[in-house]
Amino acid sequence: MDIQPVSGFRAAGVACGIKESGALDLALIAADGPCTAAGVFTTNRVKAAPVLYDAQVVVSGQPVRAVIANSGNANACTGELGMLNTIALAEKTARHLGCTPGEVLVLSTGVIGVQLPMGPLQSGVEAAVSALSPDGWDAAAQAILTTDTRPKFASVTSKAGYTVTGIAKGSGMIAPHMATMLAVIATDAAVEHPALQQALSAAAEVSFNRIVVDGDMSTNDTLLTLASGASGTTVDAGDPAFQQALEQVCIELARAIVRDGEGATKFVTLEIVNGPDDASTKDVARAIATSPLCKTAFYGADPNWGRIIAAAGRSGVSVDPDALDLWLIGADGPSMQLLDAGQPTDYDEPAAVSIMQADAFTFRLDLHMGASAVTVWTCDLSHEYVSINAEYRT
Amino acid sequence: MDIQPVSGFRAAGVACGIKESGALDLALIAADGPCTAAGVFTTNRVKAAPVLYDAQVVVSGQPVRAVIANSGNANACTGELGMLNTIALAEKTARHLGCTPGEVLVLSTGVIGVQLPMGPLQSGVEAAVSALSPDGWDAAAQAILTTDTRPKFASVTSKAGYTVTGIAKGSGMIAPHMATMLAVIATDAAVEHPALQQALSAAAEVSFNRIVVDGDMSTNDTLLTLASGASGTTVDAGDPAFQQALEQVCIELARAIVRDGEGATKFVTLEIVNGPDDASTKDVARAIATSPLCKTAFYGADPNWGRIIAAAGRSGVSVDPDALDLWLIGADGPSMQLLDAGQPTDYDEPAAVSIMQADAFTFRLDLHMGASAVTVWTCDLSHEYVSINAEYRT
Numbered sequence: 001m002d003i004q005p006v007s008g009f010r011a012a013g014v015a016c017g018i019k020e021s022g023a024l025d026l027a028l029i030a031a032d033g034p035c036t037a038a039g040v041f042t043t044n045r046v047k048a049a050p051v052l053y054d055a056q057v058v059v060s061g062q063p064v065r066a067v068i069a070n071s072g073n074a075n076a077c078t079g080e081l082g083m084l085n086t087i088a089l090a091e092k093t094a095r096h097l098g099c100t101p102g103e104v105l106v107l108s109t110g111v112i113g114v115q116l117p118m119g120p121l122q123s124g125v126e127a128a129v130s131a132l133s134p135d136g137w138d139a140a141a142q143a144i145l146t147t148d149t150r151p152k153f154a155s156v157t158s159k160a161g162y163t164v165t166g167i168a169k170g171s172g173m174i175a176p177h178m179a180t181m182l183a184v185i186a187t188d189a190a191v192e193h194p195a196l197q198q199a200l201s202a203a204a205e206v207s208f209n210r211i212v213v214d215g216d217m218s219t220n221d222t223l224l225t226l227a228s229g230a231s232g233t234t235v236d237a238g239d240p241a242f243q244q245a246l247e248q249v250c251i252e253l254a255r256a257i258v259r260d261g262e263g264a265t266k267f268v269t270l271e272i273v274n275g276p277d278d279a280s281t282k283d284v285a286r287a288i289a290t291s292p293l294c295k296t297a298f299y300g301a302d303p304n305w306g307r308i309i310a311a312a313g314r315s316g317v318s319v320d321p322d323a324l325d326l327w328l329i330g331a332d333g334p335s336m337q338l339l340d341a342g343q344p345t346d347y348d349e350p351a352a353v354s355i356m357q358a359d360a361f362t363f364r365l366d367l368h369m370g371a372s373a374v375t376v377w378t379c380d381l382s383h384e385y386v387s388i389n390a391e392y393r394t
Numbered sequence: 395m396d397i398q399p400v401s402g403f404r405a406a407g408v409a410c411g412i413k414e415s416g417a418l419d420l421a422l423i424a425a426d427g428p429c430t431a432a433g434v435f436t437t438n439r440v441k442a443a444p445v446l447y448d449a450q451v452v453v454s455g456q457p458v459r460a461v462i463a464n465s466g467n468a469n470a471c472t473g474e475l476g477m478l479n480t481i482a483l484a485e486k487t488a489r490h491l492g493c494t495p496g497e498v499l500v501l502s503t504g505v506i507g508v509q510l511p512m513g514p515l516q517s518g519v520e521a522a523v524s525a526l527s528p529d530g531w532d533a534a535a536q537a538i539l540t541t542d543t544r545p546k547f548a549s550v551t552s553k554a555g556y557t558v559t560g561i562a563k564g565s566g567m568i569a570p571h572m573a574t575m576l577a578v579i580a581t582d583a584a585v586e587h588p589a590l591q592q593a594l595s596a597a598a599e600v601s602f603n604r605i606v607v608d609g610d611m612s613t614n615d616t617l618l619t620l621a622s623g624a625s626g627t628t629v630d631a632g633d634p635a636f637q638q639a640l641e642q643v644c645i646e647l648a649r650a651i652v653r654d655g656e657g658a659t660k661f662v663t664l665e666i667v668n669g670p671d672d673a674s675t676k677d678v679a680r681a682i683a684t685s686p687l688c689k690t691a692f693y694g695a696d697p698n699w700g701r702i703i704a705a706a707g708r709s710g711v712s713v714d715p716d717a718l719d720l721w722l723i724g725a726d727g728p729s730m731q732l733l734d735a736g737q738p739t740d741y742d743e744p745a746a747v748s749i750m751q752a753d754a755f756t757f758r759l760d761l762h763m764g765a766s767a768v769t770v771w772t773c774d775l776s777h778e779y780v781s782i783n784a785e786y787r788t
Contacts, residue, residue, distance in 0.1 A: 046707030046715040077703060077715070079737045112700025113738040292686065292775070293783055300784030306506025309471060313440030321440040321471070343473045344507040381686070382784075386777050389687055390694030 003141070004155035005134040006163045007188040008032050008230025012131035013139030016124025018072035018110070018117060024143035026121065027069040027167075028128035029184055030097055034063030035226040037105070038197035040204045042221035048076035049086040050106040051222055057105055061193040064226055065099040067184050068128070069107035069144050070121060071169070074220050077113040085116045092122055096129040107182050109169060109220050110146055141167035144182055147388055148260050154252035156245040162189035162231040164245045168253040171213065171262045181208065183223045183253055185246070190229030195237035199246050200225045207250035212289035212378040213261035223250075258377045263385030266298050268378050269362040275372040280317045284367065285376040287315035295381035303328060303352035305338045308363060317367075325366040330355040397535070398549035399528040400557045401582040402426050402624025406525035407533030410518025412466035412504070412511060418537035420515065421463040421561075422522035423578055424491055428457030429620040431499070432591035434598045436615035442470035443480040444500040445616055451499055455587040458620055459493040461578050462522070463501035463538050464515060465563065468614050470506045479510045486516055490523040501576050503563060503614050504540050535561035538576055541782060542654050548646035550639040556583035556625040558636075560643045564651040565607065575602065577617045577647055579640070584623030589631035593640050594619045601644035606683035606772040607655035617644075652771045657779030660692050662772050663756040669766040674711045678761065679770040681709035689775035697722060697746035699732045702757060711761075719760040724749040 011029045018025040039058035041051050057064065068089055075082050090104040097104070108116070131139070141151035148171045155165040170181030191199070204223055225246070227235075235242040259267050270288055275281025288294050291311040297304040305326050312319050326339035334355055336347050355361050405423045412419040433452035435445050451458065462483055469476045484498040491498070502510070525533070535545035542565045549559040564575030585593070598617055619640070621629075629636040653661050664682055669675025682688050685705040691698040699720050706713050720733035728749055730741050749755050 044704060044707040045711075045713050046703055074700075077700060077733070077736060077738065079716075112698075112704065113733075292779070296780055296783035299780065302784065304506075306468075306471060309440055310438060310506065313438040317439075319439050322473075339471070342471060344471065381780060383777050383780050385686070386690055386693065386775060386780055389690035390696065 002155065003137045003153040004157060004163050004165050005137065006165045006186045006228070008228030009186045009188070010132040010134050011136035011140040012128045012133065013136065013141070013143030014124055014127045014131055016127065017120040018070055024139060025070055025072045026124040026128055027140035027143035028066065028093070028132060029140060029186060029226070030066040030132055031226060031228050032230070033228065034065060034103070035228045036191055036193045036196050037064035038193065038200040038225045040201060040223040046077065048074050048108060048220045049078060049082035050075055050108045051220060053083065053086045053090070054105045054107070054222060054224070057102060063103060064105055065103040066093055066097055067105045067107060067224060067226070068093045068125065069182060069184070070116070071144050071146050072110040073108060073114055073116050074110045074112045075108040075116050076220055078115055081115055085118055088118060089116070089121060089125070092125045096125060105224055107144070107184070107222055109144065109182050137165060137167060144169040147171045147262055150260055152253055152256035152260065154249040154256070156248050158241055158245050160241060161233045162187055162235070164249050166249045166253050168257060170257040171260050181221050181257060183208070185225040185249055187225070187227045188229065188231035189227055189242060190234040191227040191242070192237070195235070196225060196227055198237060199243050202243065203247045203250040206247060207254040210374070210376045211254045211258050212286065212376060213258060213264070255377055258379050261379035262388045263382040264379035265359065265382050266380040267360040268298050268380065270376045270378060271362060271364040271373070273364060273366050273373045274370060275367045275374065276317070276370040278372050278374060281367070281372040281374040282376070283317050284312050284315045284319065284365070285374050287311045289376050289378035292381055295378070298356065299380035299382045301353050301356035303338060303349065303356060308365065309339065312365060319367055319369070323368040325368070327364040328352055328355055329362040329364060331358050331360040396549065397531045397547045398551060398557050398559050399531065400559045400580045400622070402622030403580045404526040404528050405530035405534040406522045406527065407530065407535070407537030408518055408521045408525055410521065411514035412464060418533060419464055419466045420518040420522050421534035421537035422460065422487070422526060423534055423580060423620070424460040424526055425620060425622050426624070427622065428459060428497070429622045430585055430587045430590050431458035432587065432594040432619045434595060434617040440471065442468050442502060442614040443472060443476035444469055444502045445614060447477065447480045447484070448499045448501070448616060448618070451496060457497060458499055459497040460487055460491055461499045461501060461618055461620070462487045462519065463576060463578070464510070465538050465540050466504040467502060467508055467510050468504045468506045469502040469510050470614055472507065472509055475509055479512055482512060483510070483515060483519070486519045490519060499618055501538070501578070501616055503538065503576050531559060531561060538563040541565045541656055544654055546647055546650035546654065548643040548650070550642050552635055552639050554635055555627045556581055556629070558639045558643045560647050562647040562651060565654050565656045575615050575651060577602070579619040579643055581619070581621045582623065582625035583621055583636060584628040585621040585636070586631070589629070590619060590621055592631060593637050596637065597641045597644040600641060601648040604768070604770045605648045605652045606680065606770060607652060607658070649771055652773050655773035656782045657776040658773035659753065659776050660774040661754040662692050662774065664770045664772060665756060665758040665767070667758060667760050667767045668763060669761045669768065670711070670764040672766050672768060675761070675766040675768040676770070678706050678709045678711050678713065678759070679768050681705045683770050683772035686775055689772070692750065693774035693776050695747050695750035697732060697743065697750060702759065703733065706759060713761055713763070717762040719762070721758040722746055722749055723756040723758060725752050725754040
C-alpha cells in the first residue's frame with residue numbers, strides 16, 4: 001500500500017529536539033479549509049492532557065483545521081501545566097496557520113510525567129508549518145513514532161472519487177480499546193460530523209479495538225479523522241463504500257501496529273468462532289492474546305495448545321471444556337486440528353511446529369456456544385520485548 | 395523456616411520415571427489414621443481430572459488418609475481416560491496403604507493433554523509406600539516440582555501443642571485465585587471438616603490468592619489440608635491461633651512461589667491502600683501485577699511510575715488520577731514518594747533506581763477512595779521467563 005496524498009491536506013514532519021537522537025518528533029497535518037472531525041479516545045481513567053483537550057473539541061462538532069502531534073513526550077500526569085502547554089501548542093499552531101486555536105487538535109506520545117519542552121516545540125511549530133506539503137505524509141508518519149521500528153500508513157482510493165489516507169504509531173501498551181497509539185486519518189470526502197463519528201467508531205471496533213501487543217492500555221490513545229470535502233464527493237451517513245474504505249485503512253494500520261509490536265517476531269491471528277455473544281467471544285480472544293504463556297509459546301513455535309485452552313478456561317466465559325475444537329492454520333494454507341471436542345488429536349507435531357516457525361499463523365478456536373465470531377490480531381512475547389521495556393528510559 | 399514432621403503423618407518422594415531427567419516425580423503423604431480434609435481448587439473452567447476428583451471427595455466431608463501427587467504430567471484435557479487413570483491411582487495407593495480408594499486424594503502437575511504413564515506410576519506407588527517416613531517431607535516437596543528451582547515448605551508449631559507443615563510447588567501460571575500450583579498442608583490438630591474448610595478458604599484468600607507471577611491460571615491448582623488430630627489438641631471453628639498458624643504457613647508458601655517465579659529476579663510487594671472496597675482494590679493491584687510493562691520496569695530497576703499509574707487507570711476501577719500518591723519503599727527501609735496527588739515529585743531518581751536494584755522492594759499506591767487495603771506479591775518479567783516458556787516442551 002502506497003501512501004496517497006489527499007486533496008485539501010498538507011503534511012510535515014520535523015525534528016524539534018524532543019528526541020535526543022535528533023529524529024523527527026513533530027508532525028503537522030493541516031487542511032486548506034475547515035474539516036469535519038471525529039475521534040476515538042483511550043478509556044483509561046488516567047488521560048493525558050491532549051486527550052482531554054481533543055475530546056472536548058471533537059465532541060463539539062465544530063470544524064477543525066489541523067493536527068499537531070509530538071513524539072518523545074506524552075504530556076500525561078502533568079497536571080494543570082500540562083493542559084496549559086497543550087493549549088499553548090494549539091495556539092502557536094493556529095497563529096501560524098491563520099486559524100483559531102479551537103480548530104487545532106493536539107497529540108502527544110512518549111514518556112509519562114515530564115512537562116513538554118515548550119521552547120523547542122514553539123520553534124518546531126514554525127518549522128513544521130514551513131515544511132507543509134501535499135506529499136509530507138511520510139515525514140509526518142515518521143515524526144509520531146516512539147519505540148516503533150517503522151512508519152505505518154495506509155491509503156484507499158474510492159471509485160466514488162475520494163481518498164482515505166491514514167498514519168499511525170504504536171508498538172507497546174497495545175490492547176483492545178485503543179493503546180499507546182496515535183492515528184490520524186484524512187479524507188477528501190465530504191462527511192458531516194455525526195456520520196463521520198459513527199463511521200469512525202464502527203471502524204475502530206473492528207480494527208484498533210481488536211489488536212493486542214502486551215495488554216496494557218495507554219493514557220494517550222487517540223484516533224482522529226478529518227474530512228475536507230475537497231474531492232467534491234459527499235458521503236451520507238451509513239454509506240457502505242466509505243465505511244469499507246475507512247475500515248480498510250483502520251485495519252491495515254492496526255495490523256501494522258501488531259506487526260511492529262515491541263520485540264514481535266510472529267503475527268498471530270486468533271479466530272474465536274461460535275461464541276455465545278460478541279462481548280464473551282472477545283473476552284476469550286483477549287485472555288489468549290494477553291497470556292504471557294501463550295505468547296511465549298508463539299515465540300518458541302511451540303504448538304502448546306494446553307496454554308490456549310487454559311487461557312480460554314480462565315477468561316470468565318463459561319466455556320465447555322469438552323466442546324472445544326482448536327485448529328492451527330498456516331499463513332499459506334496448511335491447517336491441522338489439534339483438539340477435537342476437548343481431546344487432543346493425533347496431530348503431526350513437527351508439522352505444527354513448522355507452521356509456527358513462519359512469521360504469521362492463525363489459531364481458530366470453536367467454542368460451540370453460539371454464532372458470534374471475533375478475530376483478534378496479536379504477536380508473540382520475545383526476549384527483545386523484555387529488553388526494550390526494561391531499558392526504555394535509559 | 396525448617397520443615398517440621400507432623401505427628402500422625404509420613405511422607406515420601408520417589409522417582410517413577412515420568413520425568414526423563416530421573417528427578418523425583420511422585421510424592422505420597424499418608425496419615426496413620428483418618429483425617430479431616432479441606433481443599434481449595436482452581437476456578438478455571440477447564441479443570442484437570444484430579445481436580446474434579448478431589449473436589450468431590452473433599453466436599454463429601456468424609457475422612458481422608460493420603461495424598462498421592464505426581465509431577466511431569468498434569469492429567470488435564472485427557473477426557474474419560476484421564477479420570478479413569480486418576481481413580482486407578484487412588485485405588486493402587488489405597489490398596490498398598492490398606493484404606494479405601496475414597497480416602498486417597500490425587501494431585502497432578504505438568505504438561506497438559508498427555509495421558510498419565512500408568513505403568514511407571516503403579517510401580518512408583520509401591521516404591522513411595524515403602525519409602526514413607528515421618529521425615530520424608532523434603533523428598534515429597536522435591537517430587538512435586540516442575541519448572542520450580544527449589545522446594546517450598548513452611549512449618550509453624552503452635553504453643554497449643556500442634557504443628558502445621560506445608561509443601562507447595564508453583565512457579566509459572568501464577569495469578570490470583572490459585573495458579574499452576576499445588577500445596578498440601580498437614581496438621582496434627584484435631585479440626586472438624588467444616589471448620590477446617592472455613593479456615594483454609596480464609597487463609598487462601600490472603601496468601602495464594604494474593605500472588606501473581608504471570609497472570610495465567612492453571613487447570614490443576616489445588617490446595618489441600620489434612621488434619622490428623624494426633625497431637626490431641628482440638629481446634630474449634632474460628633480459633634484465632636489456628637487460623638494464624640495456617641495463614642502463616644500459606645503466606646510463607648505463597649511468597650516462596652513468587653520468589654521462585656519463572657525467571658524472577660525481583661520480589662515485589664504491591665500495597666494498594668485506601669481503596670473503595672476489597673474487590674476494587676484487588677483489581678487495581680492485579681492490573682499492576684499482571685502488566686508486562688510494569689514487570690519489565692521492575693526487571694530493569696526503572697522507577698517508571700507512569701506505567702504503574704497507567705495500569706491502575708485501566709483496571710476498571712474509577713480511580714481519580716489527581717488523587718493518587720505513590721511511594722517506593724526499599725526492603726531495608728528507605729522510602730520515597732514518587733507521585734503526590736497525581737503529580738510527579740522531585741524525587742532522587744538515582745536513589746530510586748538503587749532501591750529497585752535490590753532483589754525486593756515495595757510500591758505503595760494510595761487511591762484516596764476509601765478504607766480498603768490489599769497487599770499482593772509479584773515478581774518481574776525477565777529474559778529468563780521468556781526463555782523458560784518459549785522452550786518448555788523442548
